[in-house]
Amino acid sequence: MAERWDRTRVLAMAPDAPSQRTAQQLASGRAWPLTGAAEAGAVWGECRGSAAAPYRTVVDLSGPAYRCSCPSRKFPCKHVLALLLLWADGTVRDDPGGPPDWARSWLTARAAKANRAQPGETAEPKDPKAVARRAEQREARVASGLAELDRWLCDQARHGLAASQKHGYAHWDDIAARMVDAQAPGLAERLRALASVPHSGAGWDGRLLEEYALLRLLAVAYRRQAELPAPLRETVRSRIGFSRRHADLLADGPPVRDHWQVLARRDLEQDRIRVRRTWLRGRKTGRNALVLSFAAIGQALDESLTVGTDAGADLVFYPDAMPLRALVLAKHDVIDGSPPAGGTIGELLAGYATALAADPWLDSWPAVLDVTPARSPVLAVSDAAGDALPLHPGTGECWPLFALSGGHPVTVAGEWTPHGLWPLTAWDEGGTAVPL
Amino acid sequence: MSTWQDLVTASLIGTERAGVPLAAVPGLPFPADAPGGPADPAALLLDRAALLTAARRGGRRAGRPEIGSAPLPAADPDPAPPVSQAAARRLARILRGEHPDLLAEWLAVAVARGRTAPAHLLPALLDRARRVSPADPELRRLAAEAGGSRARWLAGLNPDWRYVSAHTLADDDAWRLGDAVQRRGYLASLRARDPGAARELIAGGWAAAGPDERLMFVKVMASGLSLADEPLLEAALGDGSAWVRKMAAEVLATLPGSALARRMAERALGCLRLHQGRHGTRLVVVPPAQCDGVMQRDGISPGPSTLIRGPASQAHLVLEVLARTPLRTWTGEFGRTPAQILALPAGGWAPVLFTGWARAAIAQRDRTWITALVNWALAGGLPGTPSDVETLGELVRCMDPAFAVTGTAAGVLAAMLPGVREAINVLRFRYQMLKELHDDDSAG
Numbered sequence A: 001m002a003e004r005w006d007r008t009r010v011l012a013m014a015p016d017a018p019s020q021r022t023a024q025q026l027a028s029g030r031a032w033p034l035t036g037a038a039e040a041g042a043v044w045g046e047c048r049g050s051a052a053a054p055y056r057t058v059v060d061l062s063g064p065a066y067r068c069s070c071p072s073r074k075f076p077c078k079h080v081l082a083l084l085l086l087w088a089d090g091t092v093r094d095d096p097g098g099p100p101d102w103a104r105s106w107l108t109a110r111a112a113k114a115n116r117a118q119p120g121e122t123a124e125p126k127d128p129k130a131v132a133r134r135a136e137q138r139e140a141r142v143a144s145g146l147a148e149l150d151r152w153l154c155d156q157a158r159h160g161l162a163a164s165q166k167h168g169y170a171h172w173d174d175i176a177a178r179m180v181d182a183q184a185p186g187l188a189e190r191l192r193a194l195a196s197v198p199h200s201g202a203g204w205d206g207r208l209l210e211e212y213a214l215l216r217l218l219a220v221a222y223r224r225q226a227e228l229p230a231p232l233r234e235t236v237r238s239r240i241g242f243s244r245r246h247a248d249l250l251a252d253g254p255p256v257r258d259h260w261q262v263l264a265r266r267d268l269e270q271d272r273i274r275v276r277r278t279w280l281r282g283r284k285t286g287r288n289a290l291v292l293s294f295a296a297i298g299q300a301l302d303e304s305l306t307v308g309t310d311a312g313a314d315l316v317f318y319p320d321a322m323p324l325r326a327l328v329l330a331k332h333d334v335i336d337g338s339p340p341a342g343g344t345i346g347e348l349l350a351g352y353a354t355a356l357a358a359d360p361w362l363d364s365w366p367a368v369l370d371v372t373p374a375r376s377p378v379l380a381v382s383d384a385a386g387d388a389l390p391l392h393p394g395t396g397e398c399w400p401l402f403a404l405s406g407g408h409p410v411t412v413a414g415e416w417t418p419h420g421l422w423p424l425t426a427w428d429e430g431g432t433a434v435p436l
Numbered sequence B: 001m002s003t004w005q006d007l008v009t010a011s012l013i014g015t016e017r018a019g020v021p022l023a024a025v026p027g028l029p030f031p032a033d034a035p036g037g038p039a040d041p042a043a044l045l046l047d048r049a050a051l052l053t054a055a056r057r058g059g060r061r062a063g064r065p066e067i068g069s070a071p072l073p074a075a076d077p078d079p080a081p082p083v084s085q086a087a088a089r090r091l092a093r094i095l096r097g098e099h100p101d102l103l104a105e106w107l108a109v110a111v112a113r114g115r116t117a118p119a120h121l122l123p124a125l126l127d128r129a130r131r132v133s134p135a136d137p138e139l140r141r142l143a144a145e146a147g148g149s150r151a152r153w154l155a156g157l158n159p160d161w162r163y164v165s166a167h168t169l170a171d172d173d174a175w176r177l178g179d180a181v182q183r184r185g186y187l188a189s190l191r192a193r194d195p196g197a198a199r200e201l202i203a204g205g206w207a208a209a210g211p212d213e214r215l216m217f218v219k220v221m222a223s224g225l226s227l228a229d230e231p232l233l234e235a236a237l238g239d240g241s242a243w244v245r246k247m248a249a250e251v252l253a254t255l256p257g258s259a260l261a262r263r264m265a266e267r268a269l270g271c272l273r274l275h276q277g278r279h280g281t282r283l284v285v286v287p288p289a290q291c292d293g294v295m296q297r298d299g300i301s302p303g304p305s306t307l308i309r310g311p312a313s314q315a316h317l318v319l320e321v322l323a324r325t326p327l328r329t330w331t332g333e334f335g336r337t338p339a340q341i342l343a344l345p346a347g348g349w350a351p352v353l354f355t356g357w358a359r360a361a362i363a364q365r366d367r368t369w370i371t372a373l374v375n376w377a378l379a380g381g382l383p384g385t386p387s388d389v390e391t392l393g394e395l396v397r398c399m400d401p402a403f404a405v406t407g408t409a410a411g412v413l414a415a416m417l418p419g420v421r422e423a424i425n426v427l428r429f430r431y432q433m434l435k436e437l438h439d440d441d442s443a444g
Helices: A007-012 A017-026 A078-088 A101-121 A128-159 A161-166 A170-181 A185-199 A204-223 A230-240 A246-252 A345-358 A399-405 B002-013 B041-058 B085-095 B100-112 B119-132 B137-155 B163-168 B173-177 B180-193 B195-205 B211-221 B227-236 B242-253 B259-271 B293-297 B311-324 B328-334 B338-343 B347-363 B367-381 B386-397 B409-416 B418-438
Strands: A034-038 A042-047 A055-060 A065-068 A256-270 A273-282 A288-296 A309-317 A326-336 A365-374 A380-382 A388-390 A410-417 A420-427 A433-435 B272-277 B280-285
Touching: A007 A017, A007 A078, A017 A078, A034 A078, A042 A078, A042 A101, A055 A078, A055 A101, A065 A078, A128 A161, A128 A170, A128 A185, A128 A204, A128 B041, A161 A185, A161 A204, A161 B002, A170 A185, A185 A204, A185 A230, A204 A230, A204 B002, A204 B041, A246 A309, A246 A326, A256 A365, A256 A410, A256 A420, A273 A365, A273 A410, A288 A309, A288 A326, A345 A365, A345 A388, A345 B041, A365 A399, A388 A420, A399 A410, A399 A420, A399 B119, A399 B137, B002 B041, B085 B100, B085 B119, B085 B418, B100 B119, B100 B137, B100 B418, B119 B137, B119 B163, B137 B163, B137 B180, B163 B180, B173 B180, B180 B195, B180 B211, B195 B211, B195 B227, B211 B227, B211 B242, B227 B242, B227 B259, B242 B259, B242 B311, B259 B272, B259 B311, B259 B328, B280 B347, B311 B347, B328 B338, B338 B367, B347 B367, B347 B386, B367 B386, B367 B409, B386 B418, B409 B418
Parallel strands: none
Antiparallel strands: A034 A042, A042 A055, A055 A065, A256 A273, A256 A309, A273 A288, A309 A326, A365 A380, A365 A410, A380 A388, A410 A420, A420 A433, B272 B280
16 A cells, blocks of 8 residues: 655645644544545545535545545645544555545546546657747747846836835736746746845845846846856856756766765745755765755655755756756665764855855855854854854744753754855754754 | 945935945955946946945855854753653654643653753743643643753743743742742642642641632642641632632542542442342432532532422432542442443443543542443443543543553444544554653663
8 A cells, every 4th residue: 555654744735834733633533434545545534524514535645636525725725634644643544445436536537637648748759940949939038038127127226226115016026027928937036035125124225236236147147148157157047047957967967976964954935836945965075965846835845855864865966157956866875864064154154155256146055053052132153263143034033943052052054145044953962953 | 345335325316316336345456347337327336236245245254243242151951861852753743733732741751750851842842831821830830840951041031931930949939929820830849849848838828818829729739639638628618719619629529538538428329329129230329309508518519400400400410429429439338340330230320320430530540440431331331422422532531541552442442433533542642652751762
């Protein structure tokens, strides 16, 4: 039968924290008079709700895909999550009789659809001329989009940023939408994120100017890409939103084999997509790597890299000016990791400066530090040399980090950004990694 | 870098009305512009800002004086080792919302074994204890104790957690000067260490205490109860506050050998007798005629229908008496084991007796009776109305957690009565939890 998931994987599917809570409350036998699972990878159940008829919930684990008769507009709804929690706990028994009719009909319809979809995936040989024409069209669209963005940015600087605080979200959403039309999704995302800057407190004007300036730099760099060295051109294009094909990646360079320490990870939500950023560091090579994984809202993110472990793996790096982003090509083994060697703040900043020289748009850099956290006058960490760095304002109170440290030095891994350190993992006295 | 501020100011005003300041970057010729810059002043401003942005980010120096200038005091080392990693993960699950009512037990076992909760979970633990239980000093005391010196250290940083120090103050400042919560915390913690000293403190403070505090006194006395507490509690049966009277009666009923327990046993034996008939022995119920003042003083509520002397109110009185009667009254008087007593036919009274005995077994924490009652239900003795099933679920929760993982009875019960499944899940969770807390191998 399908391997039972663990609870973490189920809870990771939840669209938000309240859903996780209600699902856990609902994951009790009392609410589920009928449950069952099938070897082929399906779980179903009837849940007593506020309505007279029970809600009928069915999950196809291969997708995972799910369906529930409740009116909730969250996907997956609490019933799906609760049912999977019960299944993960071993409370749902395999039912050799198979699913009841209402579940069977949905499951078979899904299976039929999946079979139909299969032949389409064997890609028809593409017409190379058509491919080239489409690529050319896209370049033209991006070029005109970037020219428009450049004009828009200069208009902001001409009329003054002081008006920004009076603009609504639409001000940035409009230009972002035009970048989507111009097939430059990377720029659209950056622009949408700017809408909150004018209300981000003291220093907002400087932060907004920084972003506008770096955006124009990107527009100029694209216009003059022929003059750029190949890796920098790659970086410019990927930041604009050109995607890179895995096949090209593999042809580009040899994979790097190492024992990769899984240092930290951070999950972000961007425009209906969840992004998991996992930071690795090679024990032998000392190289930093960033592995991204994506999932639609409601789908589980990749759990294969666990913080605190060492993964023996082959990684291929994207051919960027500052090669950081990588793909896991093959994973050989996973062992419990020991804490990484923490560095000093001076080393961190020097490393970031070198990376910026290669890629001025880089705003997230892996940090592994031996530091003592402090709270006043701002949340900060300081190292043995007396150097200090502020924590990112977005991290909140960061109590677990302080509790773990108790005023003593502690090894912390996280992301260094221009606005402060975002701590993600700390190691306790026993050497166990604790996600913060 | 004053040139950066100049650029920001110019950008706020706009190049329509402000000039573009020159950019200076140490190590680059001044002004630091790329050759062939744009003619448009707005574009020039953005280009200079881009250059300075990269220069400022890359050239950032650590240890700026305004940051981290005030180091925190270091926490004292904790002599108590942390719990095993498995137990720590279990605590994290409880704090995330799984079986939250098992938190107190997790903490109590950890404290009893001289172990501490993992440091990184303390913020969530202290928040939970603060939010959940302004009226439950026990959870706060347990959280404070399981948190050890690290929890006291944290309490010094966050006023929300200052209750921690109330539970760990070595002197009696919390008692003399503290607010209601701190006094309660101090008393509960003293009661756990030295029940006699806590009793003396209560006796000394009783006359001056308001009804809320007297109720708190009685609740605190419920743990570490002994016959030495009886005079104080017996006096509380005549208290001016109905809540204090009721709570005192409840506490006394669980005290073996108390006068209240003896009075209750007398009443109970008048209610329920063995009858040797031609068809064998059976139980006969004679409900009390009424709920007199003495009975009410002993905590028996007259029930919803004092005026209508119907069967419902009779059943209610029998149940109230049974629930407060020491269970060994029955085994002693009838000369039978709990299982044998349950096997006796009782006609239509069986569900009432079951509920009454179940409440008594839970209040008196009598495992033999609990097991007998569950087995009786398993053997089909229970009709299975929703309230019966609920009672059975409560009984199952009080069973030895091993019941959920060893015998097949648990599975049978869950299959037979879905309503009990939740109780068995809780039991299974508890079984794992206790195993992890007693397992020190993986202590990290």
